[in-house]
Amino acid sequence: MSNHGGNVSVIGAGIVGIATALNLQRAGYEVTIIDKVPPGEGATLGNAGIIAPSAIVPVMIPGIWKKTPAMLLNPMGPLSLKWSYAMGILPWFFDYLRNSSAKKVTTIASGLSDILSGAIEDHQQLARGASAEQWIKPAPYIYVYQNEADYHQEAFSWNLRKSHGAKFTFLKNGEIQEMDPSISPDYKFALVLEGHGFIPDPLGLVRSLAKDFAGKGGTILHREVTDIEIGADGPESLITPQGSIDIETLVIAAGAWSGKLAARLGSPVPLETERGYHVVLTDPGVAPKYPIMSTKGKFVATPMTMGLRLAGLVEFAGLQAGPNYKRARTLLRHAKRLFPGVRTGEFTEWMGHRPALPDSLPVIDRSPYFSNVYFAFGHQHVGITGGPKTGRLVAEMIQGKKPNIDMKPFSIRRFKN
Ligand SMILES: Cc1cc2nc3c(=O)[nH]c(=O)nc-3n(C[C@H](O)[C@H](O)[C@H](O)COP(=O)(O)OP(=O)(O)OC[C@H]3O[C@@H](n4cnc5c(N)ncnc54)[C@H](O)[C@@H]3O)c2cc1C
Structure with missing residues (x-):
């Protein structure tokens, strides 16, 4: 050109x-x-590869500040802090928490919605006419819950998503296992988001x-x-x-x-980094067709070309510290809960830096x-x-x-x- x-x-x-x-x-x-x-x-x-136009609700939602100290004290939980990094990050963290009021989250969601809406079409347009087209897979995105009450606890987030056009249907009891027999019968409620997609190899x-x-x-x-x-x-x-x-x-x-x-x-x-982890099971023995978010384990299982990728976790430890792969391996335990038949013997692991501003x-x-x-x-x-x-x-x-x-x-x- x-x-x-x-x-x-x-x-x-x-x-x-x-x-x-x-x-x-x-x-x-x-x-x-x-x-x-x-x-x-x-x-x-190494991300989870989800093209998620509905992901407009930030991690910090109303009421989370009550749960945050306990979460941070559990080094193997979904949110963790390296204590030697704590003093440096305090002002940022207070700002982060300040942005968790219902009013702030509603404003943040509007901004994110402007950036994320139409994401599948944006990807298709970017990849058009090139080999990159093969990586864009429109597909439903499934949130699984152990019961319907757990879903209702997240009503604020789901109503916000709905108000910005998210379309979803529900699966109850055995319907989830009819869709994917590898999912444990302990999961009795699921939400199926339309208009989403995934990238089976982000790299x-x-x-x-x-x-x-x-x-x-x-x-x-x-x-x-x-x-x-x-x-x-x-x-x-x-x-x-x-x-x-x-x-x-x-x-x-x-x-x-x-x-x-x-x-x-x-x-x-x-600008901070919310460090995240994945493990890829290279011989998982289960083959979900779509990406699945386990709301209990707070991780996503995405079918990728190299295996089943389990991705998630938020760790505050800055740009310099090396990975703590013990944390990544907690994802293996969560995966077993979601897919009782999964094989977790062979895996690769990775840590990456999400770029994060407090709002x-x-x-x-x-x-x-x-x-x-x-x-x-x-x-x-x-x-x-x-x-x-x-x-x-x-x-x-x-x-x-x-x-x-x-x-x-x-x-x-x-x-x-
Ligand atoms: C575990 C995990 C799961 C995730 N899952 C999803 C998901 O499912 N869906 C989703 O939408 N997002 C997801 N994300 C978030 C997503 O991966 C990031 O938001 C996105 O990759 C950021 O892209 P970027 O181009 O801004 O940064 P990067 O991909 O980090 O690229 C920045 C580049 O800048 C280069 N660079 C930096 N400084 C310099 C310098 N001084 N000189 C030269 N080069 C430099 C770096 O080497 C790097 O290659 C996930 C993230 C993680 C960690």
């Missing part, structure tokens, strides 16, 4: 960076992606998109950006151990690592200080779902087009920098 739009450098080759780069390339820009690891090997690599998806991008003339550089050189007219070049890279327009899509780069550009943000909304914005700088990060638990639309929005902003949604919730200025 001819270069009639100018040059854009994108830091980050996760789903957000790749989607941004492809949208810009299709609009006629010459785009360079810079990443310290190969495309898709950040948080995007495969990003690799395919990256191949499409490179095949059409895009450049991907395997380098770490250690600093940004700022001249009289704004950012001029990226510093990497292999030399500097001149820039014209810059997009920061560096996932959980975006905080340092944003601060360098005069916009410090309270659970991403930053998708132009820099208040530099007109050639844009930000696209902070997609917490829903980056696979919201990545393609984010990429389109950033490309529209760079082209000077007005996005057709209210962008205020995603402003970097909301953090008063």
